[in-house]
Amino acid sequence: MYDLGMKILGIETSCDETAASVVEDGKKVLSNVIASQIDLHKLTGGVVPEVAAREHLLKIIPVIDEALKDANCTFDDIDALAVTKGPGLISSLIIGTQAASTISTLKNIPLIPIQHIMGHIYSNWLEVEEKIQFPVLVLTVSGGHNELVLVKGHDDVELIGESRDDAAGEAFDKVARILGLSYPGGPAISKLAEKGDPNAINFPKAYLEKGSLDFSFSGLKTAVLTESKSNPEKADIAASFQEAVVQVLSDKLLMAREKHPEVKEVHLAGGVSANTRLREVCKEKLGSIRFPRQTIFCTDNAAMIAAAGFYMNKSSAKIQNITPSTSFLFFP
Numbered sequence: 017m018y019d020l021g022m023k024i025l026g027i028e029t030s031c032d033e034t035a036a037s038v039v040e041d042g043k044k045v046l047s048n049v050i051a052s053q054i055d056l057h058k059l060t061g062g063v064v065p066e067v068a069a070r071e072h073l074l075k076i077i078p079v080i081d082e083a084l085k086d087a088n089c090t091f092d093d094i095d096a097l098a099v100t101k102g103p104g105l106i107s108s109l110i111i112g113t114q115a116a117s118t119i120s121t122l123k124n125i126p127l128i129p130i131q132h133i134m135g136h137i138y139s140n141w142l143e144v145e146e147k148i149q150f151p152v153l154v155l156t157v158s159g160g161h162n163e164l165v166l167v168k169g170h171d172d173v174e175l176i177g178e179s180r181d182d183a184a185g186e187a188f189d190k191v192a193r194i195l196g197l198s199y200p201g202g203p204a205i206s207k208l209a210e211k212g213d214p215n216a217i218n219f220p221k222a223y224l225e226k227g228s229l230d231f232s233f234s235g236l237k238t239a240v241l242t243e244s245k246s247n248p249e250k251a252d253i254a255a256s257f258q259e260a261v262v263q264v265l266s267d268k269l270l271m272a273r274e275k276h277p278e279v280k281e282v283h284l285a286g287g288v289s290a291n292t293r294l295r296e297v298c299k300e301k302l303g304s305i306r307f308p309r310q311t312i313f314c315t316d317n318a319a320m321i322a323a324a325g326f327y328m329n330k331s332s333a334k335i336q337n338i339t340p341s342t343s344f345l346f347f348p
């Protein structure tokens with residue numbers, strides 16, 4: 017780990033956000049610039065990889081410039097770069113890793129590759145003064161991934177559960193499409209759900225084999241599709257769907273904590289951790305739980321990548337040319 021006052025420039029382009037951020041000592045966010053492509057992807061109801069990659073290419077340099085400017089920095093003040101290596105959309109990842117590799121070489125700044133889910137895990141470290149106690153149990157819930165992770169130390173991470181098919185966020189996005197709501201589905205569904213009855217429809221909740229900490233949401237998505245053909249009450253469908261997802265996620269999180277009594281903290285991370293109902297139910301079932309300090313740290317951002325870079329860096333950080341990877345392995 018670095019000495020105090022260490023500034024890391026994070027870069028993230030794994031899906032549809034072009035992001036750059038300067039973070040000091042793994043927690044103090046000096047800038048956090050995110051160029052969202054949401055308006056572009058609303059036109060197609062989801063992300064078209066080639067369209068996303070072209071947009072990253074247009075935005076990456078201005079976004080990095082803005083992140084440095086907002087943090088009152090130049091490249092000379094940056095001690096290391098951290099970039100998302102994967103998993104994600106390969107054509108999008110290429111833009112971020114190439115930009116970071118080029119800066120690393122030209123400016124002589126060490127570059128640290130970050131696995132995207134590790135980035136989400138460190139979103140709970142941002143802007144937090146108190147010391148986070150290991151082991152930490154983290155539920156990461158996003159559009160592209162859904163995991164239960166036991167973080168025993170900065171270089172000791174164990175995957176204890178994961179989605180077998182659609183991730184929770186993906187289910188929100190697909191159900192939103194079925195209900196004719198806009199992309200991304202999560203915020204649209206949770207807004208509509210406020211007007212509906214969460215107990216109106218008893219949607220299937222896949223708990224899988226006894227004791228399993230894995231997730232499956234594809235059956236639920238199909239059940240929503242079937243229900244929507246005969247039931248015009250969209251708000252009830254949205255509320256009941258959200259409730260089914262929230263109950264399964266929170267029950268599995270509780271089950272994981274019971275299986276691992278050594279756990280000192282429980283964290284929620286990823287885009288779906290912005291969901292108010294999920295936060296509420298997790299608090300009810302688990303008592304103490306930590307969420308990212310700002311909603312903007314839940315969805316994809318580069319501050320979390322910079323924070324992960326701070327904790328995951330070994331003294332071997334060096335000038336590098338990083339190639340993207342779609343691997344889910346935690347330590348690329």
Ligand code: KG4
Nearest residue numbers: 158159160185200201202287288291315316
């Ligand atoms: O972490 P993220 O930005 O990207 C991935 O790494 O996949 O997560 C995006 C996902 C989308 O599927 C979006 O619908 C979902 O997070 N999301 C939400 C909410 N805000 C974003 N899902 C439920 N409730 C929300 N409030």
Ligand code: ZN
Nearest residue numbers: 136158315316
């Ligand atoms: Zn993500």
